Amino acid sequence: MSTSLFEALVPYGWSERVRALWGDVGDPDLLPARVVRVERGAAVIVRADGSECTLRSEGPVAVGDWVAAGHDALHHVLPRWSAVTRADPAQSGAQSGTQVLASNVDVVVITAPADRCSASRVERELAVAWDSGARPLVVLTKADLDTAALGRLRTRLTGVTCIGTSAQSGEGLGDLLGEIGPGRTGVLLGPSGAGKSTLVNALLGEAVQATGSVRAGDRRGRHTTSSRQLLCLPGGGVLIDTPGVRSIALVGDVDLDDVFPEIDAMARECRFRDCRHETEPGCAVTDALARGRLEPGRLASFRKLSRESHADRRQHDPVARREAQRLWKLRALEARHHDKRRTG
Template identity: 40%
Template sequence: MTAAATSPLRAIGWPFPDAPDDPAWRALLAAHPAARPARVIEQHRSGYVVAEGPGQGAAAESPPEWQRRVGYRKDRIAPEDRAVVGDWVLVEGPPARPRILALLPRRTTIKRGAAGEHYRQQLIAANIDTAFVVCGLDADFNPRRIERYLLLVRGGGVEPVVVLTKADLCPDLAAARAALDDLVAQGVAVLAVNAKDRASVAALDPWLRPGRSIVLVGSSGAGKSTLTNTLLGVEKMKTGAVRERDARGRHTTTYRALIPLPSGACLIDTPGMRELKPTGEEDLAEAFEDIEALAAQCRFRDCAHAQEPGCAVRAALQAGSLDPGRYANYRKLREEVAGAAGQLAVRQTTKKAGAKVPGKAPNKRLEGKHGRY
């Protein structure tokens, strides 16, 4: 592939200046010499829309093994092995009706454990550079939920940026920022903006360079669609008011779509997520570096941070240098990640042995609703 051939792809996030330097990508391209790279820009129940350049989009015929079977029969392939918005695929056939041949290896992913008793992974987006974790500075503001989002985002190798919207309506912006000081200390960018004001959202421009892929994640009513419209400069996404009693919004965004921005970056708006279950693949130490560093200073290596002498974590809590709410969330997420990791291990072992994967999770479901705050 030449630079001329990849220039339209660069406008929709092609990650290479020219031909791909990834050996797995090269091997697939060589195996399908007549195929063309395309990106999945929309995902619907009935199929995919792919594009080979900006301003394009065509319904694509997916491989038979991706297609859902009717009735109670199982799918032929796990949902996480099918394409999602942001994926790069190889297609053939006319541009108006392309056919997907292969899924190119993912560089990054954002995913969560699907709701329900069964262990399943739900992919939100693929091949993302940065995730804007959007949270409104109204009743939607919740540092514990933000920490959960960061755990899932970082678990897929994606850079997180916390975007606090409705800054113009916040009576105490300094206090809201201070509640996220632990995240800032770990190098996470935290920005407060008025999502309706283009001058205000200009603070996001460093992450919106040409060729970059961004995804918006956050609760319904947080302002994701409003932010998308402001970045686009047109009212493309439907927006709605939030309920006064809890600042929750309705799902104005009902499916994921990749949209090229005037800056040359690509943006994926997503429906609000109210349940954020870990998949078991997350690295808790990466999301809670401060607590892990304290735990390493405890006198005993297996310290439970309860009554043991020489506990650095308990000392930090007593001194007020560690937020009790953050520590409680750390313990909660540690339990959830461990439980999901056990379910994942059983599922992988069962698959490798060729046996039927059990429908119910092998471990007892954790108390409470995962990720609901």
Template identity: 45%
Template sequence: MQVISLESLGWRQRWAEAYAPYEERYNVGRIALEHKHMYRVFTEQGDLLAEVSGKLRHEASGREDYPAVGDWVLLQARPEEGKATIHGVLPRSSKFSRKVAGALTEEQIVAANVDTVFLVNALNYDFNLRRIERYLILAWESGANPVIVLSKADLCEDPEELAREVESVAIGVPVHIVSAFTEQGIEELRPYVGDGSTVALLGSSGAGKSTLINLLMGEPVQETQAVREGDDRGRHTTTYRELFLLPGGGLMIDTPGMRELQLWHAEEGLGGTFAEIEELAAGCRFSDCRHEKEPGCAVRGGLSDGTLDAGRYESYKKTQRELAYLAAKDDIRARQQQKERNKKLSSFVKQHAKKR
């Protein structure tokens, strides 16, 4: 059983203050693995297998109220059994969220309490600027700092040219070119993973996230597979999110590949990713300019003189429409949930009135 200090897990003053009122009743730990409603938690008493309490399950209004990998949780530890019960989640400093797959309008927290997000994109046939933009939106929204990692440089004839393309859509974001095969650029990533710092790796299947984890760990802790022949796309190897402790300090969260990244509420992230478009929009003659046929539209002017890329602007408009649609669906969901709560409350009141 691995025993480690809270500080090595990234414990900071903000969580110490939030934990203080509960210190006499509960232990504290950090979620390392989530799998089918069971959790592996790193604690000072060792690695424990945990499940949420009945009360927490009952009071949860959605997935966002359950623990996620990277969360700090209040728990009752039973180290002699190697088990624990989770009673609460401490406030998150950051969270990387996306909409759950399918028709449901519900948040899925991919990783919590992350300092830096490595957005991993392979420099092969799977290279996609529009996908990088979407990852950037959610990275900025999460509260963590994005870093773009362009992997598989050995499979690309001109990685520097593609890096320049990325820099044009990821203004001010660090961009690193790496190769697991030659170990190019790996040392440049280590400063992000200092003692107590948490980095999450995000990217599509086959981007090289698990290989990167193995290199930084110094041993094969994650299974890897070659890309498929024919389309150069990756097979799913990581099937769940997991937090790893690096030998030299620092922590990394590996995540399953997400080819279809469905956005969750990300208005602030939209502004961070498309900052140059919003800066242009601020110069429009009318504050409610729709950038269509209005006179004095700075955005249309940017498109006309070539200072604004048309493909990038289309990506911006598409993302705006997607977020508006999501907000409308979420509003309907919220009203339905309130209706259900009112119905339950009314039934409760009627039952108690009869007893009197």
């Protein structure tokens, strides 16, 4: 089937990549659709003819998923090329699970309001973003409220693009739109009150998403947005608005090298290869700290996230991990046999 048959899905991110994934479905009774919202176990999808409908789903689905839809059910979720995940706050301890916040995104837009910017929160969200398989972009919102905040953030963060935006003055909106070009999907992360929905409305040029004022005392938001929602941008890109969450707990063993590239580079000079940069002798990282070449807050953030990541690896029990590896090997073997039968 050609892409043109699914013209209505193009504004929702239908691309060569999705077409290729769809090619593997091969069931003439099913049509492609994208999940634009998830509400209490039901998925709101946009179908190949551009119409929206709500379908119950057997398995877990996330906003951004490409699915094969029948008349009244979702049949399968196409393989995800990226997934923004966090430890599921509804489950904890031994039952800990993973919640997919959004899937098939190309850019994770980490928002932080200029008047209440927490660099350590941004670093945590950067860890989640790099882990998702998508590329992160840091957006300092409400740049009109503090003109020096962007400079401070850029000094602290290494290896990631930071742009300043203001829905009020229009600053940076064009740059942001440019990052989410045709066929690309972005997802907004950040605390409640960061101005995510205001940003969406400014990019859309109309008030589609509800917005709410921040509290007078601490300028925190009031959790105005309540569900994750996928929207089509005028330039052909796609943006997912999300409710601000208090904190995002890391899932599993997250690689922090891309979040802290300068610490990763320094660590190569440490005496011990497995240096944890705590109290070890010959540590290049604590040495850089002592010489004022590394901000204490930056190292504190690195330590906190690496401890959390390692603790989570232990918690996600090794038995389950081994079982997953066994299944994977089995499947690889089966595939090889299958190929042999075909070629032999």
